[in-house]
Amino acid sequence: MKITGVPFYRQSFGRKEIAEVTDTIKSGWITTGKKARLLEEKICAYVGARQAMAVNSCTAGMHLLLKASGIGPGDEVVTTPYTFASTSEAILYTGAKPVYCDINYDSLNIEADTAAAKLNRRTKAILPVHIAGLPLHMDRFVSLVRSKKIKLFDDAAHAIGASYKGKMIGSIGDGSAFSFYATKNLTTGEGGMVTTRHAGLAKKIKLLSLHAMSKGAWKRYAKGGSWRYDLLDLGYKYNLSDMAASLGLVQFEKFDKLQAARKKAAARYIKNLQDIDALKMPLVEDCSDHAWHLFILRLRLKQLKINRDHFIDELNKRNIGTSVHFIPLFLQSYYRKNLNLNRRDFPNADKAFREVITLPFFPDLKNAEIDYVCEVIETICRKQKR
Numbered sequence: 001m002k003i004t005g006v007p008f009y010r011q012s013f014g015r016k017e018i019a020e021v022t023d024t025i026k027s028g029w030i031t032t033g034k035k036a037r038l039l040e041e042k043i044c045a046y047v048g049a050r051q052a053m054a055v056n057s058c059t060a061g062m063h064l065l066l067k068a069s070g071i072g073p074g075d076e077v078v079t080t081p082y083t084f085a086s087t088s089e090a091i092l093y094t095g096a097k098p099v100y101c102d103i104n105y106d107s108l109n110i111e112a113d114t115a116a117a118k119l120n121r122r123t124k125a126i127l128p129v130h131i132a133g134l135p136l137h138m139d140r141f142v143s144l145v146r147s148k149k150i151k152l153f154d155d156a157a158h159a160i161g162a163s164y165k166g167k168m169i170g171s172i173g174d175g176s177a178f179s180f181y182a183t184k185n186l187t188t189g190e191g192g193m194v195t196t197r198h199a200g201l202a203k204k205i206k207l208l209s210l211h212a213m214s215k216g217a218w219k220r221y222a223k224g225g226s227w228r229y230d231l232l233d234l235g236y237k238y239n240l241s242d243m244a245a246s247l248g249l250v251q252f253e254k255f256d257k258l259q260a261a262r263k264k265a266a267a268r269y270i271k272n273l274q275d276i277d278a279l280k281m282p283l284v285e286d287c288s289d290h291a292w293h294l295f296i297l298r299l300r301l302k303q304l305k306i307n308r309d310h311f312i313d314e315l316n317k318r319n320i321g322t323s324v325h326f327i328p329l330f331l332q333s334y335y336r337k338n339l340n341l342n343r344r345d346f347p348n349a350d351k352a353f354r355e356v357i358t359l360p361f362f363p364d365l366k367n368a369e370i371d372y373v374c375e376v377i378e379t380i381c382r383k384q385k386r
């Protein structure tokens, strides 16, 4: 079959997902219930956390981690500007102030020593991101937060399946939030999971995730349940439905296979592209196991006559779907205006942003599709060589 284009993303659902969702519909219980609980148990055991709480997004999960830890107005949380809106939104929702540090130019992640320079007596937590699924240097962050008696929460939206020095992401800091959004390594359509080793924090998160009701619907409508409930706090509507969890349960069953396919696709991209001078491959480190959520290619712009945007246009002409991860927050209107962010304070993030292209990347990507993308990239690099 002749390849004439490759989409940015394609789902890998099969008959089992359809059967499991159908089973949920037929069961008569589609909102949060036993399937959401089962997914919590599976993810908890998989990442080696003490507690896991299903939520309807990673954004909600991060908000709950901060809120349930008592973070609010007057507090500061150190984070990265090189991320999706969610990381900062979660901090801003609590009334706390996000404080940004520049990234490591090669990894696109923030480092503990750069974060350390931003700490002061108002700092209550650090919220870094494992960009693309490349684990942060967690041991350095753990030593830092221990010495300062603050919390380490990680935005693990990209990092389900990743590990650092033999420990799964989700089991290392004070709390992690995973995303099960449509394109994520494990999906429930929309959804997420919070993991933590603190029982008290877990209990509070569970409560806040469903209006802080003393009893969820699952318990109220169960046999012998009572209609009566009490609102114990100001809560949120952040629960994960059983409809969504059913997708996640099947995805979890085949998760090792999905991850292996991502790893194989990444290896093929690297093998095909690594010898092209104008390109820089994503960083892989011996101390960690990459989750390979995204394949972020970097351009060495000095070797090319065209910029990143023009490069993407050339890929589009050959029907190759791409994206850019991420447009840093210091280039976004709201953050420039309200948080006074200026690109000159983040030289690494600013430079990296102008070089990145996220290539088509998903478990069902065929070898022939990868080869097509690589051939097109090679031709562009050859034609546009400076």
Ligand SMILES: Cc1ncc(COP(=O)(O)O)c(C=O)c1O
Pocket (backbone or CB within 6 Å): 056, 057, 058, 059, 060, 083, 084, 086, 087, 129, 155, 157, 158, 178, 179, 180, 181, 191, 192
């Ligand atoms: C780095 C990062 N954090 C958080 C999120 C938010 O995830 P969700 O859509 O599950 O809230 C995303 C979404 O893609 C992301 O890329």
